Amino acid sequence: MKRRWGNRPRSARPPAAAAGASGRGDVAGTVILVSEDRFRLVDDLGRGYLFTLSRKAGLDPDELARWADAGRRVSVAYRGEPDVGAIAERVRPVDGAR
Numbered sequence: 001m002k003r004r005w006g007n008r009p010r011s012a013r014p015p016a017a018a019a020g021a022s023g024r025g026d027v028a029g030t031v032i033l034v035s036e037d038r039f040r041l042v043d044d045l046g047r048g049y050l051f052t053l054s055r056k057a058g059l060d061p062d063e064l065a066r067w068a069d070a071g072r073r074v075s076v077a078y079r080g081e082p083d084v085g086a087i088a089e090r091v092r093p094v095d096g097a098r
Contacts, residue, residue, distance in 0.1 A: 027082075028075045028094055031068040037061055039068070039088070041076060049082035054089050064091065 029043035037053045039061075053061060067074060073094040080086035 024077070024079050025082075025086075026075065026077050028073060030071060030073055031064060034061055034065040034068050039064055041074070049076075049086070051076060051078060051082065051086050051088040053091065054087045057088055057091055059091050067093065 027041065027043055027049055029041045029049070031039050031041050032048075033040040039051055039053060041049045041051065043049070053059065053064065075090075075092050075094050076088050077090040078086045078088050
């Protein structure tokens with residue numbers, strides 16, 4: 001069954017859908033998959049986010065893949081709506097990461 005958010009008030013939408021409406025957002029979690037310049041992050045509540053790594057992020061995809069292999073937690077500042085073309089503008093390790 002496909003979810004449709006058009007008739008639901010913004011407050012009833014999941015956080016990922018609401019965050020994308022503003023055009024910018026921040027999320028922290030663990031990177032579980034890296035493929036070229038795209039990566040998937042899972043937050044503490046188990047929600048998944050798909051991002052494209054910006055060339056201006058100052059991070060090499062190989063480094064991001066090493067963080068994923070190590071299970072390291074990261075913070076991502078992005079623009080756009082996750083899973084619909086969000087661009088990760090900044091990716092940084094979270095203090096106290098594994």
